[in-house]
Amino acid sequence: MITGTGITKTYKQRGDVLGSREVRALRGVDFAVPRGGAVSFIGESGCGKTTLGRIIAGLETHDSGEIVIDGTPMTPLSPRRRRPYFRRIQLIHQDPYSALNPTRTIHQTLRAPLELRARQTGRPGSWIDQRAGELLSLVGIDPGYVLGRYPHQLSGGMRQRVVIARALTVDPEMLVADESVSMIDVSMRLSILALLKDLRERLGVSLLFITHDIATARYIGDAGELYVLYRGQVVERGLTESVIHEPVHPYTQALLSAIPVLHGLERPGRERVVPTEALDERHADEGCLFARRCPFRTERCEKELPVLAGCQDSSHEHACFHPQRRAVIPVEAVA
């Protein structure tokens, strides 16, 4: 179980002599990923989802708030003491090309963390190569084919599988997949997603799925929770299917409306809102963060910041003063 409460992160952008500008990447985010569960973070670029993923994977530090891994709060620990906890959380990078060292064979790439693992657990040296083979088979590739090869000799899909196998070398408790299929050919994406799903079911690894594409989140986390992030704030959260079918926050509705409709297979949703693009939002810090773009805003929205709360209208939480269900997602066309 991995939880976070009130996570904030502010980046300082280097400005001129008069001072630097601050970018608030995360404005107090709460989350919880149960053991073996699947959770998705959804949002556009700049919403803070990647920063949050990197903080959870221990690759970045947050400013305030607390991350608790299996009951142990991380803040009181020294960076050295934290490391073994964060090792249980492995990040799967977006780009499998840069995630593998081009000068090392797959065998070398897998061997290094396995050697460490063998030392930690007191296993014999012979275990290392055997385990490397097991892991590659587990992610669906033939060890005999890839072990002696360099990353450039593999296809994008195979590379991503190797990256996943490498993450599994340390027996992680959670995989953080940040846009993990966006650079892979369309026809192969689903097989990688299916692999992640399969690993969750077979190994009980929990999955944190970070993406801008709600449809893939629906595929991977159909049983889990979905968090919609906007400008560093969670604006809606709930069970994946529930958020997708009964979105109440206008931003969630805008995101869902933006997904292309497969005309011929589906019809656009009745209340699909053609959303407006992001304006210059840097200084609009007063009131609801989405107010400037929101077609349903009122005076209250421009003055007060809504906080995440439950409502009787739906089974999920949202941060909106005027929540209303809208049918924005496409419906299946009847043949």
Place this chain on the structure above:
Amino acid sequence: MTTLSHGPSGSPGSHSSEEGDLVAGPAAPPPPGVRVRDLVVVYKTPLGELPALGGVGLTVDPGTITGIVGESGSGKSTLALSLLNAVQPPGRIASGSVEIDGLGDVVRLDGDPLRRARGRHLGYVFQAAQNSLNPLKTIGKQLLDLGRSHGVADLAALVRDAKDLLGRMGLDGARVLDSHQHELSGGMRQRVGIMLALVLNARLVILDEPTTALDMITQATILRIIREIHKERGLTTLMITHDMGVAAEVTDHLAVMYGGQVVEHGRTTEVLGSPAHPYTQGLIRAIPRLSGDITKASALPGRPPTLGTLPKQGCVFQERCPVRMDVCATVAPPPVTTHGRTVACHATAAAPPLDGRKEQP
């Protein structure tokens, strides 16, 4: 905006110096059609010359907005470049023709006529991610460069047209023209790309991955703009994309490419609603959707071919095909057109399609 905005006024389109009569007006000519025949493009590799396009045939009706969908290695980008006769070495157009109404066979054009045709007849919109704009010059300067290189006499009118176009796409034209590339967001840059492709009154527009690297909401806006501008200006539009959804949202016709071939081509709603080629079927099944039963989504086995791994003979899709027959290994299926739908598949051609089906090993 100081230098560009105060030009003498002129009637719309009057900046077109030598081809003034070709410009859209009350009696605008119909949008051009495109006919690609037996187009073969080869790339020189250490393994010899390999075909990126293996005899592509594609007819684009005037006034349509056609999507060309394919994965990496399908040849969609090569096809787009061929329409401009802009295939770069080590590639070359080996044979075939690309007939564009009002231009003739583009493959035969070269030198100055070809350069003039690009921009005036053919507008090309580059990927938003790709830096096709000069980072050192303002957008306005680049617009003037474009005008001068095409011999536009009335540059002030050109600037006015550009502003109108940008305004139509929801931007402050004067401000954008005065900006450098880095001052614009991805969505704004993409609009500038569309403006530059259209400002010389090109009637055939090719969009290369127009929404890659854009946010979902920006993508939706750009797609809407593409659709609207296409209608308003009476264009023939070709959109190259790897994203079936993007193509489905905007286009009325869809051509699916695989391994250097157009394997299926027809009306978008029909191709999506009842795909005939096994590759199209597999690709559509592999898209996670918001509607319907998500558990029915399933991956397409195997992986896309590269130049070197294409089958030497027979159907390009044979290795991943669930309905492969003996004939597929030896004979390339010819494209067959029925009721406006073109499909290149032995299994589809043989009716009923279940006959001769083989189990995949």
Place this chain on the structure above:
Amino acid sequence: MSVTVPQTELQPGLSGTRAALRRNFWRGVARVLRRKPSRMVGVAIVALFLLMAAFGPMLYPAHLPRDNNALYAPPSLAHPFGTDFEGTDVLALVVTGARYVILTGLVTAVITVAAGTLLGLLAGFHRGRWDTALMRLTDLQLTIPGLPLLLVLSTVWKFQGPLAMGLVLGLLGWGGIARAVRSQTLSLRERGFIEAARGLGLSTTHIIGRELLPSMAPYIAMNMLIAVTGAIYAQVGLFFLGVLPFDSNNWGVMLNLAVFGGGALTSAAALPYLLAPLLAILLLTLGIVLVVDAMDEIFNPRLREE
């Protein structure tokens, strides 16, 4: 699993063992060098000079014979590059002088590259305070004007042979490499594979030695070769200027004597004496430049194998 891969026999250990990798590496190097004839020429030239440095002095007596009857003799079959003011064969002087020149070059290169790479890696990888301190040190080194310092140094300290010479040149030259390696490290450490290695808990030694360093190998090798040429120019220049004692045989000494002693710039007689060491320097530089061209392909497995 929905992936199809060619079923090959699982060969445990064999495909991945270090010996096999090393064998493949050298086979790849040979392939890269064969790809362009110019590279083979470069390798041949560099090999020739290395042999000269190693065995040249053994081919001739410790004191080269003089011939008072053939002072400044023109090129002939016996003396391909003529003779010098004492009647000594110029070719013999060039060959025996190679050891000093090349040894200095190598020592300098090893020192600059070792110091530069180490400091650059540490600064780039640890960033923060380490970075600031090391880079100030580098700036300090870079602001030291090399030539004037050498001139001053040579008046108080007589360089004891090529090793001392190389040491001094090396300590004056590592700054540029340190800066370059640091910037490379800064960009590489953001790459996914370095981040993954940290996330997996691999040691810093492993990350720097096994992940970062090999990625920078072409860069380092190139800098090393260029440092060799730089060092050769520097020391030949010092000898030419006459600020170092002529206690040994050296191309720079030859140049100095040809110009200032033999008047090679005004009379044709000493011209071969001048041209021979110049030609040697040019040829060696050319050889190194031709080899540098192959470095990128040698250390990049993708370019190596294609």
